[in-house]
Amino acid sequence: MSTPLLKEDQSRPSAPREERDSVVVRFAGDSGDGMQLTGSQFSQATALAGNDLATFPDFPAEIRAPVGTTYGVSAFQINFGATSIETSGDAPDVLVALNPAALAVNIKRLRKGGLVLLDSGSFTERNIRQAGFSQDPRQDNSLGGYQVLEIDISQRVLEVARPLGLSQKDALRCKNMWVLGLVYWMYDREPQQTLDWLAAKFAKVPEVAEANIAALKAGHAYGETMELSGEMRGYRVPAREVKPGAYRLITGAQALAWGLVAGCKLAELRMTFCSYPITPSSPLLHILSGLKQYGVVTFQAEDEIAAACAAIGASYAGSMGITASSGPGLALKTEAIGLAFGAELPLVVVDTQRGGPSTGLPTKTEQSDLYLAVWGRNADAPLPVIASHGPGDCFEAAIEAVRLAAKYMTPVMLLSDGYIANAAEPWLIPDMNDIAPFPVTFHTDPEDFSPFRRDQDTLARNWAIPGTPGLEHRIGGIERDYDTGHISYEPANHQKMTDVRAAKVNGIANDIPEQSFTEGGPGAALTVVGWGSTYGPIRQAVAALRAEGEDVAHLHVRHIWPLPRNLGSLLEGTGRVLVPEMNSGQFATLLRSQYLVPAESLSKVTGQPFTIAELKDAIRARLGGGA
Amino acid sequence: MSTPLLKEDQSRPSAPREERDSVVVRFAGDSGDGMQLTGSQFSQATALAGNDLATFPDFPAEIRAPVGTTYGVSAFQINFGATSIETSGDAPDVLVALNPAALAVNIKRLRKGGLVLLDSGSFTERNIRQAGFSQDPRQDNSLGGYQVLEIDISQRVLEVARPLGLSQKDALRCKNMWVLGLVYWMYDREPQQTLDWLAAKFAKVPEVAEANIAALKAGHAYGETMELSGEMRGYRVPAREVKPGAYRLITGAQALAWGLVAGCKLAELRMTFCSYPITPSSPLLHILSGLKQYGVVTFQAEDEIAAACAAIGASYAGSMGITASSGPGLALKTEAIGLAFGAELPLVVVDTQRGGPSTGLPTKTEQSDLYLAVWGRNADAPLPVIASHGPGDCFEAAIEAVRLAAKYMTPVMLLSDGYIANAAEPWLIPDMNDIAPFPVTFHTDPEDFSPFRRDQDTLARNWAIPGTPGLEHRIGGIERDYDTGHISYEPANHQKMTDVRAAKVNGIANDIPEQSFTEGGPGAALTVVGWGSTYGPIRQAVAALRAEGEDVAHLHVRHIWPLPRNLGSLLEGTGRVLVPEMNSGQFATLLRSQYLVPAESLSKVTGQPFTIAELKDAIRARLGGGA
Amino acid sequence: MNVPKIDTKLTAKDFATDQDVRWCPGCGDYAILKAVQRTMPEIGVPKENMVFISGIGCAARFPYYMNTYGFHTIHGRAPAFATGLKLANPELDVWVVSGDGDALSIGGNHLLHILRRNVNLQFLLFNNEIYGLTKGQYSPTSRLGTRTPSTPQGSVDRPTNPCAFALGTGARFVGRSYDVGAKHLPEVLKRAHAHQGTGFVEILQNCIVYNDGVFGHITEKQVAGEAQLHVENGEPLIYGKDKDKGIRLNPKTLTLESVTLGRDGITEDDLLVHDETNPVLATLLAQMEPPHMPVAMGVLYDSPAPTYEAAVTGQVQAAMEKKPNATINELLHSGHTWTV
Amino acid sequence: MNVPKIDTKLTAKDFATDQDVRWCPGCGDYAILKAVQRTMPEIGVPKENMVFISGIGCAARFPYYMNTYGFHTIHGRAPAFATGLKLANPELDVWVVSGDGDALSIGGNHLLHILRRNVNLQFLLFNNEIYGLTKGQYSPTSRLGTRTPSTPQGSVDRPTNPCAFALGTGARFVGRSYDVGAKHLPEVLKRAHAHQGTGFVEILQNCIVYNDGVFGHITEKQVAGEAQLHVENGEPLIYGKDKDKGIRLNPKTLTLESVTLGRDGITEDDLLVHDETNPVLATLLAQMEPPHMPVAMGVLYDSPAPTYEAAVTGQVQAAMEKKPNATINELLHSGHTWTV
Ligand SMILES: Cc1ncc(C[n+]2csc(CCOP(=O)(O)OP(=O)(O)O)c2C)c(N)n1
Ligand SMILES: Cc1ncc(C[n+]2csc(CCOP(=O)(O)OP(=O)(O)O)c2C)c(N)n1
Ligand code: SF4
Ligand code: SF4
Ligand SMILES: [Mg+2]
Numbered sequence A, B: 001m002s003t004p005l006l007k008e009d010q011s012r013p014s015a016p017r018e019e020r021d022s023v024v025v026r027f028a029g030d031s032g033d034g035m036q037l038t039g040s041q042f043s044q045a046t047a048l049a050g051n052d053l054a055t056f057p058d059f060p061a062e063i064r065a066p067v068g069t070t071y072g073v074s075a076f077q078i079n080f081g082a083t084s085i086e087t088s089g090d091a092p093d094v095l096v097a098l099n100p101a102a103l104a105v106n107i108k109r110l111r112k113g114g115l116v117l118l119d120s121g122s123f124t125e126r127n128i129r130q131a132g133f134s135q136d137p138r139q140d141n142s143l144g145g146y147q148v149l150e151i152d153i154s155q156r157v158l159e160v161a162r163p164l165g166l167s168q169k170d171a172l173r174c175k176n177m178w179v180l181g182l183v184y185w186m187y188d189r190e191p192q193q194t195l196d197w198l199a200a201k202f203a204k205v206p207e208v209a210e211a212n213i214a215a216l217k218a219g220h221a222y223g224e225t226m227e228l229s230g231e232m233r234g235y236r237v238p239a240r241e242v243k244p245g246a247y248r249l250i251t252g253a254q255a256l257a258w259g260l261v262a263g264c265k266l267a268e269l270r271m272t273f274c275s276y277p278i279t280p281s282s283p284l285l286h287i288l289s290g291l292k293q294y295g296v297v298t299f300q301a302e303d304e305i306a307a308a309c310a311a312i313g314a315s316y317a318g319s320m321g322i323t324a325s326s327g328p329g330l331a332l333k334t335e336a337i338g339l340a341f342g343a344e345l346p347l348v349v350v351d352t353q354r355g356g357p358s359t360g361l362p363t364k365t366e367q368s369d370l371y372l373a374v375w376g377r378n379a380d381a382p383l384p385v386i387a388s389h390g391p392g393d394c395f396e397a398a399i400e401a402v403r404l405a406a407k408y409m410t411p412v413m414l415l416s417d418g419y420i421a422n423a424a425e426p427w428l429i430p431d432m433n434d435i436a437p438f439p440v441t442f443h444t445d446p447e448d449f450s451p452f453r454r455d456q457d458t459l460a461r462n463w464a465i466p467g468t469p470g471l472e473h474r475i476g477g478i479e480r481d482y483d484t485g486h487i488s489y490e491p492a493n494h495q496k497m498t499d500v501r502a503a504k505v506n507g508i509a510n511d512i513p514e515q516s517f518t519e520g521g522p523g524a525a526l527t528v529v530g531w532g533s534t535y536g537p538i539r540q541a542v543a544a545l546r547a548e549g550e551d552v553a554h555l556h557v558r559h560i561w562p563l564p565r566n567l568g569s570l571l572e573g574t575g576r577v578l579v580p581e582m583n584s585g586q587f588a589t590l591l592r593s594q595y596l597v598p599a600e601s602l603s604k605v606t607g608q609p610f611t612i613a614e615l616k617d618a619i620r621a622r623l624g625g626g627a
Numbered sequence C, D: 001m002n003v004p005k006i007d008t009k010l011t012a013k014d015f016a017t018d019q020d021v022r023w024c025p026g027c028g029d030y031a032i033l034k035a036v037q038r039t040m041p042e043i044g045v046p047k048e049n050m051v052f053i054s055g056i057g058c059a060a061r062f063p064y065y066m067n068t069y070g071f072h073t074i075h076g077r078a079p080a081f082a083t084g085l086k087l088a089n090p091e092l093d094v095w096v097v098s099g100d101g102d103a104l105s106i107g108g109n110h111l112l113h114i115l116r117r118n119v120n121l122q123f124l125l126f127n128n129e130i131y132g133l134t135k136g137q138y139s140p141t142s143r144l145g146t147r148t149p150s151t152p153q154g155s156v157d158r159p160t161n162p163c164a165f166a167l168g169t170g171a172r173f174v175g176r177s178y179d180v181g182a183k184h185l186p187e188v189l190k191r192a193h194a195h196q197g198t199g200f201v202e203i204l205q206n207c208i209v210y211n212d213g214v215f216g217h218i219t220e221k222q223v224a225g226e227a228q229l230h231v232e233n234g235e236p237l238i239y240g241k242d243k244d245k246g247i248r249l250n251p252k253t254l255t256l257e258s259v260t261l262g263r264d265g266i267t268e269d270d271l272l273v274h275d276e277t278n279p280v281l282a283t284l285l286a287q288m289e290p291p292h293m294p295v296a297m298g299v300l301y302d303s304p305a306p307t308y309e310a311a312v313t314g315q316v317q318a319a320m321e322k323k324p325n326a327t328i329n330e331l332l333h334s335g336h337t338w339t340v
């Protein structure tokens, strides 16, 4: 990939930079150290440099834990490279640790031989103790096997910032920019946009802007100096060849929110988004609350039940009702979703999954709400379930959810997870003009009207909305007569309605793409089947093993229910089936029940994404010991 | 069976009664006609006569719908016989219809050639029209193929009751007793206990007591007279040989409530029962609210969520917390149940299933909450799920639920359904002294205490309750450290805890009976697998077909999760597997996912139990056309 | 609700549906249904713009009998559905029908929030002090000692007063009427409708099957004059079948007292004058109870405030006007982008 | 709660756990924790009989820092858990800790019902007018126009006043204090504890990260004297740093007015005297707001009533005494039986 902003030819004439195909950097520090900002600035610069990339913000559970504690550590990891990057990286090549706690929490992740870059100024006795070290880790053998670069960043930052009039405390808050400057130098990134951003962000406090800018420049300069003295080296990570077009960085939450807006536009419906804050779902509410200019109405309800009900009420009124939550909140919505299913009203339910059970691990990722999404309702109430597989993909998945909800008059579950929601990746911006619209037509003809008359093809009922003269009617949660929609306790009618509701949802299998292989094809010795955010690591692992000659294939399933109509036949023709999931084997259960294939679960429930390495190992083990 | 009250030798010296092996009678009338009382009196008399029996009260959804409407029809069906009776009968032999609406709603159920007994006095033009008949069904061919006995019961009752000083309206309310007298005569039942009951019930209004007694006697006398004139005949249904002991009639709700009380007694725990009214679960709350002398505390909460939470709070305090509901209410409890699972506190959750989805068919039966019970929670949260298979069996199932909850420190789902809850059957009263107690020991030793220390065998954690000095500790829904129980966000710990929670629940498979065949054995051409209230019809159907020489077997599963450890091997060694369920195939899905057996679903979702005949047909069809 | 009045010639009959009304014969809900059907034509809103939303319960069957749009939802949640409906289309004239269990037991939180937000709709609470549909358990408004299947020894939790609760949440319109108030009820309904914001109306309703006569001492013809005080804005608080009794304030104890006009030299001037905009007076009135005090009927409180959906849609409107032709493509390209 | 007082020599330290306190530095919750830990020894209940129950939120982390029994449950439901706990063991001394979102947004209904039932426990509502834990969205107590991530143009729903809401539900004890009220808060806590029934205490709490200074105009040292009125039972309602201001009733409008002593001939005799047992006065006090009125602090209302769990367990006890040796076998044989 080459971008107009990539100025390779302008790189300084010093020692030639070593080339790297891909690099993983992890920035770690205290909650107050601004690691997330640092990471996202580095991501922007890296994207502009033409690399592919994937990020993984790793927030602490606490809002702002006491300074120096391990549970106050905030980290941001980025994997970037000249090739396709689909995970945030198994193990960092570089760990930036701005205090002892950050070192304590993150050192185990660093690859053997990796570089750890420490702020030695923060290694006070108190901080060391608070990080849980019995003694200074720089003194004992704790860091053996790693390259360690100790710099008294605190001191350097104070030197730069104090003269500009900043207090000690404010001056130290520039540490992140100093480090960013150094890392920019290391990977030959263009700092200008960060400098501009700092100037704009702190326009009202010019001395702060100046200090941060000075810190960044000082860090950058430090790199140059050290290189000259031979103590550090710079690298070059070439740009990646990609499809031409306009790109941006996008997080899953952003793409999902925008996809919902786009979907409603394509359906020609107003959107009423009803939610109750919960980690990691809240960013959807925040983003959409800022999109009023697109006619988006957002409602922060009193709880999740009210949010779901309000969304259903909005759909009844002829808007696209959308509700979003995470596990505990989704659990609360189940009764209401049952009503939307029974009354056959459109509704999109977004679940950004997190670690469970119960409150669990709110800031960690998991894929464990699949059972709840597919089977978690009283009585027979099958719903379409769609899972997005990465940040950018959320856009398309959200459009698809809106399309199915409107077309089939049904609630649709849209699954994302904490990893996808917060991670960022470069995204080729689609052109809305290229996406076929699917405008909704409300029923308006009073002739022979019944709210439960169905479209012959889709089996969807009429959508007739309040305000339409002559179509006054009543709907509700008690079983409805097949023909008239009135309350019916008739045994045969209940069977007929149960059947038609299931048939309608099953029929969606004819309206979604057939399943295809991501890597490999039918008949492999081992087929790895994934869904959701395991897409990246599985694809990388399978591609790598295939390159090594292994007979392995990858199927990635987006439509969890109904399943693609050809999936069964693809699976029957295969050897072993392995299903890696960040849960205890939920999709494996589903596949087994539907196709009677001996799908084997590869379960990981640590709140952390799969690494490529562990997937490769697992696959190799099943292929009989590896190539 | 011979009971001291059975006075065969006292039967009148008139024409010898024809003997019948079993008979199905259905009483149907207006909501105000007292059909449920009539049915339960007949059931008592029939039980005393030594027959086996099963009843099916079929309430209208309305509280008290306008008189004469079809949706105001209330019916009570009883199947009784000299052999084992396990269903309320496929098709009535006798239909009592006290008004045209009752005829309209119920006539289709009557077996061809069956007897319909009409109150011709109620066949006014208005009533006929209100029942939805375009003309008098007695005049057209509607009743062709049935024996019809028209009696102006209204008139006869008025004649008996008016002279006693009753108003026309009150007099007509004795119609049910008149009919009961006649049916008593038909099946040679002893009316005395009903006469005593009437005298006691209406002790404060002696003229009403007298009128009802007179009506019953008049109905009885009518039978005698008609027999003499040859227009009616009496039958004899001999007593059944049964195990000696004390018997009573019992409904599922009663047995379940008592089983919970007995279970808590056996566990030596106080019971705190927390519920919110909902059909058909409410009778549990009502029964238990009347058992304060057993130390039972009941709490009618503000909603189902509060009910579940209060029960969990009670368990935390060292009581056995129990909560009960039906589908929509269970859906609301899912978040709270997840907490009980995560905090590892005992809890029994009773679900008396009803027709769904959403509000659905509240007064009709269904088995469609299996998915919700097994899989309906956010994140990985497997629970023991137990299903009772009939009214009396609820007693044992409830004890088992309490035992597992206390022993394994886990929420347990106990499934019943609307049919089981309301149906009655004779029950051999167990002796509590024969049931092994399972007393709970609270942890009290402060030495080396952690709330999450586990029993090596059961993997259950300590139960240490507030009020115990030295064991002060905190628990909650955030993931807990394996050793200390403190909050832990540690990746490896989360995996370990997820694994141990699953292992604990899976381990229960070693503490429950192995699966055995109800009928037949391994290797049959077709094995019918059932759960819950389909027990009766499946067993009858399979037994009948086996008697006809068919190669079919019956497995009835009580423990839905974890499944009995030998179930897989029993299923693998078999031919076809058929799973009849009153849902869209939920247990079939579970079996398929666990054992990869091609279990075929036989689904019925009409709000009505399976009939033996339809099961026989379905089985025969799969065996290749029937014997 | 202020939907533009349209000259229609609808009658009560136009608001009846073809569905049989399935309440128990003699249920107070019949009288309320009649009153509502009679009131609707006077309100002048086209039928197709009316929506009746309910939860679950006997009362909640109401929408099936109104020939308007209707949604019989789930237990306790009607206010939330109604809020979504109004956000999606503020032009609709929405009536929520709820029971004492639906509104105050499972649904208390949603009621609190709809009142606090002041969503522009009418909320009718049919208070029969019992759970009718589930066969007679006690409710949050049942009096202490109520014996029901779930409280065979009598209930022990103190009841909530619906109007006092509503006022405590910050409701801006609180009215009270009764099922057989054939003339009174329509007037209160019309006032609730005229009010901008949530018009909360408690309707005392007899459940003939499970709680028969529980309001007999208030609503029976013979006693109504002495047992009810019909408040009128700006008028002194007078009641009694001979209009000889009144209510005055004891400023020391901040309580209301019933006094007899003419006795001890008491005149109308000593009585409190009803002021619909006074929330403290409304609270005092809402809490009056027999036997020592009459029950206040009518509009206890009416003090309009901005409505929620107007404010929400106002913000959306303003944003749209500020960026009139915002396209999705613009959104997708907002912030940092780069071109390859 | 009336657990028998036991002579223990516990100190505040005994109530601290070994867990690091994880609130943001400067959070008002620290001050409240300190105050509670200091108050506990004075209450004289053995540590092992105390239980802290919370929902979810920053405030709800409280139990982890109290060396008593503790249960950190789920969002909004703490009152329901606490009710079950008290029904199972009425001897326990239960403290519920909740935030404004936990108690009044998702949990409003449970709060209503615990207050209505008068379960004997203490309910502490840490009101920071924001959702702290989920990073700063507005809450049901946030003031109109509050800008948060979910209300970038400012919130449009009118806030609920926690004390007024509690009084509207029929609460029997309502108190108010503030995080940095190092002397004031313990006194209110002790009073809540001494009260038989639900002792509801609103504690104004500063969220330094998402809503810093929102109570500054009330709690800052320089302004506290003028901005707070510390009510004392039986004492006239006087405030001001020079104790020169007071509250009097306008009996015409039924409203409270702030007056200056000595001006226009106003003396103490013109002022209202606080009566803790007067619910109307409590409501008026609860609703006083700056800038024109001070904020009432202290015990606004205390009027004991029978507690729920005492009544429930009383019925059970009575039934057990009536049938002292009821066996399950008897139960199983009750009603019609027959022997074969
Ligand atoms: C989630 C849920 N819980 C419980 C029920 C059962 N239920 C239906 S109506 C009702 C209470 C009815 O009382 P009320 O609201 O006072 O209405 P009424 O029948 O008295 O008019 C209950 C508990 C239900 N349908 N759904
Ligand atoms: C069922 C559920 N919904 C939502 C959340 C997310 N959540 C946690 S705390 C909270 C609100 C916190 O606000 P508040 O109660 O005021 O407490 P504070 O953090 O301000 O002390 C929310 C919305 C959750 N944990 N569970
Ligand atoms: S049960 Fe009561 S409230 Fe319900 S319809 Fe019957 S009389 Fe009316
Ligand atoms: S977010 Fe606010 S309330 Fe929460 S701990 Fe931080 S300062 Fe306290
Ligand atoms: Mg009611």
Ligand SMILES: [Mg+2]
Pocket (backbone or CB within 6 Å): D057, D099, D100, D101, D126, D127, D128, D129, D130, D131, D132, D139
């Ligand atoms: Mg808060």
